Amino acid sequence: MSVARYSAAYSSSAPADEQVIILGDSPSELKRPLLSADSTPGLSKRPRAEPPYQPLSQAFLPPQRNLLGSLDNASPEELAARLQALRCVRIDRAAAAALSDAQLLEHRSQLLAARAFISDVICAAVEAAPSTGGGSSASASRSIPQPVAGLIACREQIVRALSFISSTSFQRGMSLDVDDGLLWQSVLGNTPEDDWTESALSSPSSAPSMETSAHTFTSTEELVQFRRSDFSWTTRLGLVLRDVFGLREFRKNQFEAINATLSGRDVFVLMPTGGGKSLCYQAPALCGEGTTVVVSPLLSLIQDQVSSLQRLRIPALFLIGSMTSESRTFVTRELSSGRVKLLYCTPEMITSSSFLGEILLSLYKRNLLARFVIDEAHCVSQWGHDFRPDYKNLQLRSRFPSVPLLALTATATKLVLSDVKTQLNLNLKAVTLTSSFNRTNLDYSVVAKPRRAADSMQEVYNIIRQSFAGKSGIVYCLSKRECETLAEFLVKQRISAAAYHAGMPSDERSAIQSGWMAKRYQVICATIAFGMGIDMPDVRFVIHHTLPKSLEGYYQETGRAGRDGLPSKCILFYSLADSNKLRSLMINSPDQPLSPEQREVANSLLLQVVDFCEDRSACRRSRILAYFDQTFDAAECQKTCDNCRSTETFVTIDLTEVAVTVLSTVRANPGKFTIIQLASEVSKQQGGPSSITRNEYERLICRMIFLDALSEQTKSNFRRPSHAPPSSYLYSGPKARLLEQKQLPIVLNMPSRSARGRRS
Numbered sequence: 001m002s003v004a005r006y007s008a009a010y011s012s013s014a015p016a017d018e019q020v021i022i023l024g025d026s027p028s029e030l031k032r033p034l035l036s037a038d039s040t041p042g043l044s045k046r047p048r049a050e051p052p053y054q055p056l057s058q059a060f061l062p063p064q065r066n067l068l069g070s071l072d073n074a075s076p077e078e079l080a081a082r083l084q085a086l087r088c089v090r091i092d093r094a095a096a097a098a099l100s101d102a103q104l105l106e107h108r109s110q111l112l113a114a115r116a117f118i119s120d121v122i123c124a125a126v127e128a129a130p131s132t133g134g135g136s137s138a139s140a141s142r143s144i145p146q147p148v149a150g151l152i153a154c155r156e157q158i159v160r161a162l163s164f165i166s167s168t169s170f171q172r173g174m175s176l177d178v179d180d181g182l183l184w185q186s187v188l189g190n191t192p193e194d195d196w197t198e199s200a201l202s203s204p205s206s207a208p209s210m211e212t213s214a215h216t217f218t219s220t221e222e223l224v225q226f227r228r229s230d231f232s233w234t235t236r237l238g239l240v241l242r243d244v245f246g247l248r249e250f251r252k253n254q255f256e257a258i259n260a261t262l263s264g265r266d267v268f269v270l271m272p273t274g275g276g277k278s279l280c281y282q283a284p285a286l287c288g289e290g291t292t293v294v295v296s297p298l299l300s301l302i303q304d305q306v307s308s309l310q311r312l313r314i315p316a317l318f319l320i321g322s323m324t325s326e327s328r329t330f331v332t333r334e335l336s337s338g339r340v341k342l343l344y345c346t347p348e349m350i351t352s353s354s355f356l357g358e359i360l361l362s363l364y365k366r367n368l369l370a371r372f373v374i375d376e377a378h379c380v381s382q383w384g385h386d387f388r389p390d391y392k393n394l395q396l397r398s399r400f401p402s403v404p405l406l407a408l409t410a411t412a413t414k415l416v417l418s419d420v421k422t423q424l425n426l427n428l429k430a431v432t433l434t435s436s437f438n439r440t441n442l443d444y445s446v447v448a449k450p451r452r453a454a455d456s457m458q459e460v461y462n463i464i465r466q467s468f469a470g471k472s473g474i475v476y477c478l479s480k481r482e483c484e485t486l487a488e489f490l491v492k493q494r495i496s497a498a499a500y501h502a503g504m505p506s507d508e509r510s511a512i513q514s515g516w517m518a519k520r521y522q523v524i525c526a527t528i529a530f531g532m533g534i535d536m537p538d539v540r541f542v543i544h545h546t547l548p549k550s551l552e553g554y555y556q557e558t559g560r561a562g563r564d565g566l567p568s569k570c571i572l573f574y575s576l577a578d579s580n581k582l583r584s585l586m587i588n589s590p591d592q593p594l595s596p597e598q599r600e601v602a603n604s605l606l607l608q609v610v611d612f613c614e615d616r617s618a619c620r621r622s623r624i625l626a627y628f629d630q631t632f633d634a635a636e637c638q639k640t641c642d643n644c645r646s647t648e649t650f651v652t653i654d655l656t657e658v659a660v661t662v663l664s665t666v667r668a669n670p671g672k673f674t675i676i677q678l679a680s681e682v683s684k685q686q687g688g689p690s691s692i693t694r695n696e697y698e699r700l701i702c703r704m705i706f707l708d709a710l711s712e713q714t715k716s717n718f719r720r721p722s723h724a725p726p727s728s729y730l731y732s733g734p735k736a737r738l739l740e741q742k743q744l745p746i747v748l749n750m751p752s753r754s755a756r757g758r759r760s
């Protein structure tokens with residue numbers, strides 16, 4: 001498309017006095033001016049000479065077609081007609097208060113579409129214009145011809161109107177699409193003015209309430225090259241950011257990641273939950289040739305992502321096993337045409353579908369594979385908390401050696417990170433970008449879980465009623481049954497709650513998920529099947545009614561709170577009984593028998609969670625960040641965790657010798673005691689005023705089981721009623737001898753009253 005054609009089209013459509021956008025998408029809307037002072041309160045009067053109204057879709061958003069692509073074949077007449085449909089909106093702030101919520105949202109979506117269209121015209125013109133040297137976005141934009149430059153003014157007015165509508169919606173507490181950068185800005189109180197040139201590209205902003213950049217593995221000097229604004233794609237990238245995604249600035253590391261992948265480098269991005277990883281591959285996909293293939297672990301996640309992208313008019317498709325042959329043919333045709341910018345699929349499809357294999361090979365041979373994205377890349381490593389064997393067998397590097405890889409995750413320790421790089425065969429010079437995992441707006445606390453189920457459900461209810469009335473939240477439960485019982489309980493207490501778990505039909509699950517996102521349900525009682533990829537901004541609390549299986553999982557699950565950057569709470573219910581139950585479920589599950597190595601990993605991940613819960617001294621935030629090998633000064637916690645708020649003193653005590661005594665009681669009575677019986681037996685034996693309490697003995701015994709100094713075996717108890725669960729009895733464990741030789745230290749964090757003389 002030549003600039004001359006744009007210029008001609010623009011000139012023929014430029015109205016005499018002022019421009020106004022005509023918005024409307026249905027025949028009935030065409031009959032009345034949607035944005036006129038006469039019919040719509042809050043909007044200025046229309047100019048005198050009006051072009052005929054056209055539906056928005058006909059005017060410049062042809063259905064089923066990609067907006068960015070649709071311009072290429074447009075004739076000057078078509079363009080003129082589309083441009084004629086663009087006129088400018090002015091909003092009278094006082095009168096806008098009278099707009100209904102529905103009208104506001106409607107205006108907003110139409111403004112978004114209009115903004116995208118104008119920018120596309122500008123972008124095409126800028127690309128076609130002769131470069132004035134330097135290649136920066138500012139210099140490129142200066143070179144565009146006058147008539148097209150006139151559109152920029154129009155665009156700026158639209159952007160201001162959009163910003164106004166977004167902030168009005170926010171003030172009214174309305175839920176907008178979360179991906180709206182303008183909304184973020186209004187939340188953060190930044191300037192509503194839209195300077196859409198270099199500043200956005202050169203000065204990345206932080207994600208709300210997320211500290212950034214604890215350490216990077218790629219040196220700062222090396223990163224400088226990816227902060228430049230003179231790449232051939234820089235102008236396009238700025239426009240894509242603003243006009244396709246509706247965002248104003250990049251967050252920390254997004255710009256570098258995008259430039260690195262567009263430069264053909266392998267990239268590893270470690271960014272906290274809600275940090276904005278998707279943009280790191282979605283934006284580059286729209287800035288270069290070919291198709292970006294995204295490997296993502298969950299079908300529901302894939303479907304959600306693709307429909308959000310399609311709503312933004314981005315040509316994205318997915319390929320999944322259960323598709324009809326017609327759908328497959330459609331996908332193949334679209335892919336072959338080179339129109340598809342993003343193709344999502346599961347790792348299983350990559351490893352086992354010959355159909356997909358052929359498509360990828362054909363794209364590869366035609367140089368149309370832009371990059372592979374491995375989302376949730378921690379699944380590649382068996383050291384991660386969510387290992388998926390198919391992720392390990394992708395073989396992308398060997399099958400498509402010249403295609404750059406981009407791996408992203410929110411959760412990876414150093415060990416997992418280096419394992420992922422090795423498994424994926426990332427180039428040794430892969431650009432590695434990490435951000436601090438600190439979510440400063442989240443408040444962490446651990447509470448003692450009452451023994452009786454009814455009491456602990458009541459406690460959940462009390463917390464929600466007292467602190468989160470009318471606020472959205474998630475309660476994570478261990479089992480399907482627990483989700484259902486808790487949801488029923490809350491509903492009886494007049495809290496709108498729903499259960500969500502993998503045992504439910506998928507349409508029921510999506511209905512519940514969308515009901516929650518639309519605020520029809522306040523609380524979701526869910527297993528960890530719920531949450532991945534859910535981008536709800538104002539989740540004010542995440543309660544773990546049972547223990548998470550790992551600190552990584554905990555971080556990820558709590559990370560669903562406060563994605564809008566506002567204060568939110570993460571409350572973990574902890575009991576010894578739960579930790580034991582979870583341990584034996586994980587380790588002895590008949591459905592999923594574990595290899596000895598997997599058992600070891602699962603055991604140690606859970607033990608870290610138990611340690612985290614039982615530690616009443618250390619700052620929770622520092623502990624979480626330490627897990628990800630990041631240092632955090634507890635003084636900066638500012639009492640945003642229960643331990644930093646606590647006035648009680650706890651100390652870490654070495655109980656190795658006491659543990660040896662406990663072990664000797666078990667050796668003398670193998671299979672005689674359950675945990676509770678042994679705790680009361682040894683506490684009786686010890687006696688005395690400075691003794692360890694029975695509860696603390698219970699903790700010690702559980703710790704000895706975790707460390708394999710003791711082991712449990714389940715036996716039926718014929719004297720108990722038939723419905724009673726079988727009891728587990730204690731024996732010496734495989735590491736008992738190590739303990740006796742004092743080579744297995746056992747320490748516990750305890751209130752200082754028990755510390756007398758035993759502080760470690």
Ligand SMILES: Nc1ncnc2c1ncn2[C@@H]1O[C@H](COP(=O)(O)OP(=O)(O)OP(=O)(O)O)[C@@H](O)[C@H]1O
Pocket residue numbers: 178179180181184247248249250251254271272273274275276277278279410532533534535559563
């Ligand atoms: N540069 C930006 N400016 C403002 N908002 C942004 C920016 N980048 C991303 N966001 C928004 O942040 C939110 C989270 O982004 P995204 O879903 O990509 O996070 P994520 O890192 O993939 O999180 P998770 O690991 O939890 O899936 C989205 O609503 C997204 O639109």
